[in-house]
Amino acid sequence: MFSNYLIGLREGLEASLVVCILIAYLVKTDRRDALKPIWTGIGVAVALALGFGCALEFGSQELTFQAQEALGGSLSILAVGLVTWMVFWMRRTARHLRSELHGRLDAALAMGTGALVATAFLAVGREGLETALFVWASVHAASDGTPRPLLGVALGLLTAVLLGWLFYRGALRINLSKFFTYTGAMLVVVAAGVLAYGFHDLQEADFLPGLNDKAFDISGTIPPDSWYGTLLKGILNFQPDPTILQVTVWLLYLVPTLALFFAPARTAREAVGDRA
Secondary structure (H helix, E strand, O other): OHHHHHHHHHHHHHHHHHHHHHHHHHHHOOOHHHHHHHHHHHHHHHHHHHHHHHHHHHHHOOOOHHHHHHHHHHHHHHHHHHHHHHHHHHHHHHHHHHHHHHHHHHHHHHHOHHHHHHHHHHHHHHHHHHHHHHHHHHHHHHOOOOOHHHHHHHHHHHHHHHHHHHHHHOOOOOOHHHHHHHHHHHHHHHHHHHHHHHHHHHHHOOOOOOOOOEOOOOOOOOOOOOHHHHHHHHHHOOOOOOEHHHHHHHHHHHHHHHHHHOOOOOOHHHHHHHHO
């Protein structure tokens, strides 16, 4: 449940910040007439994300078991790729997000209503589609037959909306760069578990070999239905009897990704010096 709460919080807060920046800029520049097109674009983006999530969930139920596992595994790998790109992108641009959005909004204001709707739709829609895909993959990986994974996502999104409103009202100030760094690192750990589970799905679909080649089996020590087994699965997508391929994929993704994520950022001046 915690991992899904983190996903909802992290992804939802990005979208909330985008909305807050757009709305606050229009209010500050006395362009309240442009608020309606912005809210229209936001509403369409949210509806698209919800529709995409429903299509993934209900569409997959009509497939055979093998097809469901193949789809789940493929989309899990795609979701991890997208969220990894997003985590690194946000780490690099968090400090400049406000000025970047202001520039886009100024250009849209000059072009008219349609451009305003498109600007809000694209700014929020990308976050919404990424969130829907990663949430679906994570809930699929952490599914334990209870509504707890979805409840975690819902609580995370509600928290993100509340934080966004507090940012807008000026009642809350935090270092966004540090916030996205810490939550990004935790999200990489969650993504590693989703990726490993995705490869396990492909093994169950007979797309990849090695389903019966277990790296270890500690089900007797950490029963999957115990409270601590459930906790580990909810936080880290932990599996007490993973295959060799799952463990290999988990390590090959987690270790280099975290190393790159925490590596000191290179400045443009250093990059020019290297090329010279």
